[in-house]
Amino acid sequence: MGNNRHIIDSQKTSRKLNTKLLYLTTSKYEEDWPSTRHSHYCAELFYVFKGNGSFIVENQEFSVKEGDLVIINPNVEHTEKSIVSQPMEYVVVGIDGLMFNFNQAENYIHYNMCNFGHDRERLQFHLMTMVKEMEGKKTEYEAVCQNLLEVLLIQITRHNKFSIEDSNGIISKNISKECSKVKRYFDSNYSENISLENLSSITNMNKYYLIHAFTKYTGMSPINYLNNRRIEESKALLETTDHSIAEISSMIGFSSQSYFSQAFRKKIGISPNEYKKKKRQENK
Numbered sequence: 001m002g003n004n005r006h007i008i009d010s011q012k013t014s015r016k017l018n019t020k021l022l023y024l025t026t027s028k029y030e031e032d033w034p035s036t037r038h039s040h041y042c043a044e045l046f047y048v049f050k051g052n053g054s055f056i057v058e059n060q061e062f063s064v065k066e067g068d069l070v071i072i073n074p075n076v077e078h079t080e081k082s083i084v085s086q087p088m089e090y091v092v093v094g095i096d097g098l099m100f101n102f103n104q105a106e107n108y109i110h111y112n113m114c115n116f117g118h119d120r121e122r123l124q125f126h127l128m129t130m131v132k133e134m135e136g137k138k139t140e141y142e143a144v145c146q147n148l149l150e151v152l153l154i155q156i157t158r159h160n161k162f163s164i165e166d167s168n169g170i171i172s173k174n175i176s177k178e179c180s181k182v183k184r185y186f187d188s189n190y191s192e193n194i195s196l197e198n199l200s201s202i203t204n205m206n207k208y209y210l211i212h213a214f215t216k217y218t219g220m221s222p223i224n225y226l227n228n229r230r231i232e233e234s235k236a237l238l239e240t241t242d243h244s245i246a247e248i249s250s251m252i253g254f255s256s257q258s259y260f261s262q263a264f265r266k267k268i269g270i271s272p273n274e275y276k277k278k279k280r281q282e283n284k
Contacts, residue, residue, distance in 0.1 A: 022094040029082035042096045046070040051088035075208035076110045178203040179217035191253040238276040
């Protein structure tokens with residue numbers, strides 16, 4: 001009797017990610033379908049079962065057809081359009097807790113498209129099983145779908161040779177480098193009028209992912225970090241100079257005195273004028 005036993009090495013069974021299946025949506029294009037650019041805080045898988053159309057990621061538009069899988073990282077603006085004569089039918093999977101690293105050297109590439117060719121039947125099987133579980137809502141269907149998601153992600157990374165990272169944990173070395181660059185730029189140029197477009201131009205990240213990554217890196221959004229940096233500078237000016245509140249507001253980059261006063265009070269607990277008087281009294 002022939003007998004083959006395959007032993008599983010328990011130390012190699014998993015690169016455990018804290019991924020969570022958020023939603024699964026099936027759609028069929030109809031003429032009243034609105035094509036509106038949008039973004040999500042989670043990653044999305046967009047698989048075309050039938051039809052033809054196009055996908056728009058920021059200012060890039062590319063064709064999609066039956067069997068194509070589009071992968072979108074968190075906070076990336078996108079939308080889809082269908083060819084009316086060949087309406088698309090597709091499924092969208094929303095996944096929290098991960099981002100895809102497409103291994104594009106120093107550049108952060110925020111989307112990817114791939115076609116599984118002869119292997120697409122296996123991909124379709126897993127997706128359709130998830131759809132049926134969601135629709136049937138039998139006992140433990142959530143656990144079944146979560147486990148199928150893990151299988152699906154492994155299948156995707158095997159086929160395409162790119163990796164998955166935990167977006168709830170440590171961000172990649174390249175992304176950390178870009179966030180550090182943004183932080184240094186804030187520290188040196190806080191008095192300037194800084195926009196997300198400015199920051200995007202000095203990094204390899206689009207502005208939507210920049211917000212996500214910088215918040216992970218510093219614990220606060222870019223605008224909150226910039227305002228905090230400006231307020232720290234304003235404290236020194238309030239303590240050591242005779243400049244008016246309006247002058248200080250302009251010197252440190254706030255668009256108006258009222259916005260400066262509001263941000264200062266929110267962080268320090270008192271108004272700039274009150275802070276100035278308090279420090280002058282303490283130094284008498």
